[in-house]
Amino acid sequence: MSRLEQSRIDSDLWHGGVADRRSLRWSVEALQAFAMLSDVFFVVGAAILAWSVRSGEFATPWHGIDETLKVGLLSAILFVGYMMMRGGYSLAHLSAVRRQFVLVAQGWVLTFFVLAWIAFLFQVTTSFSRGVVSLHFLFGFAFLMVTHVVAARSLAKRFALGRMSLRRVAVVAVADDSGLDRIRRRLARKGIEVVMLSPISPTRVGRSGFMGACRGAVGDVRTALASTQIDGIYLFLSWKERRHIDELKAALSPMPVPIYLFADQDTERLLRRPRVQVGDMLGFELQRAPLTRTDRAAKRALDVAVAGTALLMLSPLMLLTAVAIAIETGFPILFRQNRKGFGARPFPILKFRSMTVQENGSVVTQASKNDVRVTRLGRVIRRTSIDELPQLINVLRGDMSIVGPRPHAVAHDDLYDGLIASYAFRQHVKPGITGWAQVNGCRGETREVDQMRARVEYDIWYINNWSLWLDVRIIVLTAFKIFVDKQAY
Helix, strand or coil, X not given: CCHHHHHHHHHHHHCCCECCCCCEECCHHHHHHHHHHHHHHHHHHHHHHHHHHHHCCCCCCCCCCHHHHHHHHHHHHHHHHHHHHCCCCCHHHHCCHHHHHHHHHHHHHHHHHHHHHHHHHCXXXXXXXHHHHHHHHHHHHHHHHHHHHHHHHHHHHHHHHCCEECEEEEEEEECCHHHHHXXXXXXXXXXXXXXXXXXXXXXXXXXXXXXXXXXXXXXXXXXXXHHCCCCEEEEECCCCCHHHHHHHHHHHCCCCCCEEEECCHHHHHHHCCCEEEXXXXXXXXXXXXXXXXXXXXXXXXXXXXXXXXXXXXXXXHHHHHHHHHHHHHCCCCEEEEEEECHHHCEEEEEEECCECCCCCCCCXXXXXXXXXXXXXXXXXXHHCCHHHCCHHHHXXXXXXXXXXXXXXXXXXXXXXXXXXXXXXXXXXXXCEEECHHHHCCCCCCCCCHHHHHHHHHHHHHHHHCCCHHHHHHHHHHHHHHCCCCCCCC
């Protein structure tokens, strides 16, 4: 499709016209059936290949392959059943590369666990070659992983370029041009082809002009239905405007196609939160509770492992730093300052002394660029974050974690707690040596309240989205940023 043709289609769509698309059309059911049959083919094929390689009978008659085919078919049924239960063949997941990778890995491992359990229960473990079973696992894993990842990547690309679609829809949206474009791109990534788009300006919401825009949208949908096949009507309106939703639904109800109402951004964020069912009532989590006992145990295990290993590896560097501080400015070598930890419990944080002062009272002045209080050696160890290494001891003591919101001086906590409503939420987890805010550039002096507010937003996101893998990711990112962060001084 040329740029001129694409521009014409975009212009037509923006004014409620109908796009003349020539994309390859698949039904969702056909695509799902094709994916399931492909999995059966590759799983059974992997079993046959494993038997052939192990027995060396490529050219001889298929003697003794019956048992191998049974294992192949059973493993195919188990794997396809797992994928169906986990939604691996759903429209939302078929084009998601990462999701397919995870589901295939989990499903194939679980398949062989169930196969082994079945063989054990029926006492038939001696009837099968261990070599054939092992090769079947390896070949099947390779075939499934490659085909699913390549297919997901290819589907995502074809959907995004408009070369393939699973559904054709008419869209009525209250949005500006950028919002309309965002809606189209998000739908395209999932194989939804927008053949008609009728925009309603946000300025007309809440005014009497909305009914006129509503009638125009209904006329656009009728035109689209008369010109091409449509699988549904998608509405994008604010859920706060319940009256407008009811009016538009009533106007579109004579159309012989399903109508779907999509959540606005605020509602979408709420619906993604964990939910709780209480009788016939449904509630959504607005605030995540502190980590569960299992989460805390996993996080603590990671903290002890990383802190213990780091102390062993970095002890020569820490010893040299201590000696250098003693030579340059004498004792004390360590700087102690009161900080608030989990649940606002106070603890003394440890650092290598890098300043000529040791403020720990009701007034604490933040370090600034070219601060005269910082010693010559202090500039080096602060720039490279060596001054933070004694906090590994705080981690082993249990006062801190490797990853978490950075603790501030008590005086600063008291100040910002009165300025930022969500500031105290940071104390739902242990403070950390590094954090999500720090790897996203929120480090150093906070002269403006907005700078601290941005840091708090990152900290809250980390708490609400915590996982062990997120901690590992932050640790790796911190290791890379130590030598390039210009905000450390």
